[in-house]
Amino acid sequence: MFNKLRKWMLAYLDIGTNGSRDREDNQQIFVSNLFSFIGYTITFALAVGAILNANTLLAISLFSASLLFFLAHQIHRVKSIKNTYKISTRIVFVSLLFLMLYLVYSGGYANTGPLWIYILPPVAFFFGGLRKGLINIGLFIILVSGMLFYPNDMFINAVYSYEFKSRLIYSFLTVTLLFGFYEFSRQRFIRFIQTLSDQFEQQAMHDPLTQLPNRRAMGDYLHHEFNRAQRSQKSMSLLLCDIDHFKKINDIHGHEGGDYALKALADLFTNTLRKQDKISRWGGEEFLFLLPETTGNEAHILAEKIRKKVAKHEFTYAQKTFNITLSIGVKEVSQQMSIDKAISAADNYLYQAKENGRNRTMPETIESGAD
């Protein structure tokens, strides 16, 4: 029984949340649903109490607020409205604001109405953030102070002592400041976590030496691009490229010299390729290029351009100049072929390039559309 109730409640509060939205938005929708649920049950109960006490005006206000809180939740069920959560949070906040103003104006039940206004700061900061929250609460304080202190109680129906009015404003200001500070710390903490998570993501997806995407990140790009190419029926190609006799570079110029060559090469690749092409450090001295919307023939032309450019480039480390050559395997990824098969075919061509004397691209020619 308790489990069923828990499940129903969670499903109820989850209405409107969506896996494609960001976490903070989903959290807001969840809390907005919670506020609207608490809002309409409490205001409904208070409205019934007001009827029993024959306070018709208060009962009407409370019933209206209860209905608005209820609608704020039901709006998530309307499929034709986009961004229902923004409308919903606004309904919750504005209904709450007017209800609070009315409670201050009327005094509510036995002049206890103003006690409810402390609900406003947490709701305002949660829905609007620090800046908007402060503006909304500031406006509320101005309105309430105007109502309470206007000469001859022109804008209030209830009778409060001067002490009660001033303490109400002071204590409300204190609560607002405390919640404001809490919201400030919360946002700072969220920004800190966000930066940390970006750093971890950068580290997990990039090669620390060249800063190029690593094998893991390239795996994601490959699957994403492959699906896109299948949907749009467009070609895409791979270049697998390996430095020739890299061991010798390490032997002659030391490991630091080898590292320098890898970094310089990564920059050269980045400056040669188009923005939409992806370059990754696939292994030690091996780079995999993903070329979207490129046929095998076009990829071959590009591979030759890169190979010649690198062969001509003079690398200088510790006042010593040296050259690098590349062997490249090219493969157009056909619609019927899996990514893994395409990579393995490019690897075979790379092997052939090494076998045939290095500093070359294989296959030697490619006809467009050929597998």
Ligand SMILES: Nc1nc2c(ncn2[C@@H]2O[C@H](COP(=O)(O)OP(=O)(O)OP(=O)(O)O)[C@@H](O)[C@H]2O)c(=O)[nH]1
């Ligand atoms: N400096 C440096 N060297 C690396 C790095 N990763 C791999 N290597 C070196 O790259 C060399 C690769 O050697 P091999 O696999 O024999 O290949 P190769 O000497 O390039 O010969 P071929 O590929 O057959 O032309 C090894 O000496 C590795 O230590 C790195 O991050 N930095």
